[in-house]
Amino acid sequence: MALIEVEDVRRTFTVRTRAGRLKRVKREVRAVDGLSFTVDAGECVGYIGPNGAGKSTTIKMLTGILVPTAGRLRVAGVDPSRERVSLARRIGVVFGQRTTLWWDLPLRDSYELARRIYRVPDGRYRANLDRCVELLDLGDLLDTPVRQLSLGQRMRGDLAAALLHDPQVLYLDEPTIGLDVVSKAKVREFLREVNTLQRTTVLLTTHDLTDIEQLCGRVMVIDHGRVVYDGGLDGLHAAGDSERTLVVDLAEARPPIDVPGARVVRVEGPRQWLAFPAQDSAAPLLAAVAARYPLVDLSVREPAIEDVIARMYAEVAIG
Numbered sequence: 607m608a609l610i611e612v613e614d615v616r617r618t619f620t621v622r623t624r625a626g627r628l629k630r631v632k633r634e635v636r637a638v639d640g641l642s643f644t645v646d647a648g649e650c651v652g653y654i655g656p657n658g659a660g661k662s663t664t665i666k667m668l669t670g671i672l673v674p675t676a677g678r679l680r681v682a683g684v685d686p687s688r689e690r691v692s693l694a695r696r697i698g699v700v701f702g703q704r705t706t707l708w709w710d711l712p713l714r715d716s717y718e719l720a721r722r723i724y725r726v727p728d729g730r731y732r733a734n735l736d737r738c739v740e741l742l743d744l745g746d747l748l749d750t751p752v753r754q755l756s757l758g759q760r761m762r763g764d765l766a767a768a769l770l771h772d773p774q775v776l777y778l779d780e781p782t783i784g785l786d787v788v789s790k791a792k793v794r795e796f797l798r799e800v801n802t803l804q805r806t807t808v809l810l811t812t813h814d815l816t817d818i819e820q821l822c823g824r825v826m827v828i829d830h831g832r833v834v835y836d837g838g839l840d841g842l843h844a845a846g847d848s849e850r851t852l853v854v855d856l857a858e859a860r861p862p863i864d865v866p867g868a869r870v871v872r873v874e875g876p877r878q879w880l881a882f883p884a885q886d887s888a889a890p891l892l893a894a895v896a897a898r899y900p901l902v903d904l905s906v907r908e909p910a911i912e913d914v915i916a917r918m919y920a921e922v923a924i925g
């Protein structure tokens with residue numbers, strides 16, 4: 607069942623720019639330009655794209671903050687901008703860059719306020735709070751004012767606040783930004799649990815592609831307000847023409863070796879790096895290298911997803 611429906615949605619902004627000393631001209635910016643997709647209940651979807659691609663504008667329309675210029679939007683059966691109050695009970699939102707908690711209040715009081723605003727029944731509130739406190743390790747922090755929390759602690763606090771009312775959809779905008787490795791791991795583990803056990807639908811915007819690799823079965827890449835890729839991470843590699851690398855340690859330093867189906871991209875003493883198409887099997891290549899040259903060691907490196915996406919953006923920009 608589709609929980610999020612976006613059908614040919616557009617959103618333009620009129621901006622005024624200087625033209626000469628006194629004159630100002632109006633210009634139309636198409637932030638979202640004919641966007642269509644659906645997200646089914648229980649999915650965890652990465653929503654990624656370069657700066658200015660239209661991600662925040664999409665999320666703002668899906669939360670009812672912005673009204674689309676044209677097109678149709680539904681979240682959990684509700685038109686976001688027309689029914690913001692009933693939508694608020696169905697969604698949770700976390701912005702990595704700013705908090706939705708009350709700065710001067712202890713976490714516990716912020717949660718209590720959220721309980722009243724969303725009219726969460728007592729039993730459900732208790733159960734959800736206990737679960738979040740345990741999974742996010744918030745026990746010792748509940749009585750600390752939000753302004754005294756570290757960034758990682760605050761983010762964990764924000765995640766709990768977004769989930770106390772059992773939303774069907776959770777929007778996450780850069781949830782791991784600025785966090786250290788340990789905090790990132792904790793946040794990701796929690797999100798995985800929320801998505802797989804609670805079956806909460808997650809739409810995740812991030813520039814940290816490890817978030818996507820570890821959490822999302824599906825990725826949507828957006829550029830210039832349109833979806834340019836929608837599918838699994840594997841397919842993203844194929845779409846971006848990505849390459850894997852075979853790293854070989856030869857018995858001695860040599861000029862670049864010659865093996866069909868691969869090309870040497872780097873040589874450092876006896877070590878050589880051979881690039882080959884990511885979708886090809888590495889086995890024949892390994893066999894060919896081993897048959898021709900005395901080897902000490904070899905390993906295969908997967909392409910960095912950042913490189914794949916950078917390549918894809920470059921193709922879109924050229925095309």
Ligand SMILES: Nc1ncnc2c1ncn2[C@@H]1O[C@H](COP(=O)(O)OP(=O)(O)OP(=O)(O)O)[C@@H](O)[C@H]1O
Nearest residue numbers: 619621635637655656657658659660661662663664
């Ligand atoms: N309120 C606004 N007024 C004018 N232009 C806007 C407004 N909001 C967004 N834009 C423009 O719309 C385009 C899309 O912006 P948006 O913030 O949705 O991108 P984004 O993908 O979220 O980028 P980032 O990764 O940098 O957050 C940009 O060109 C931006 O300048």
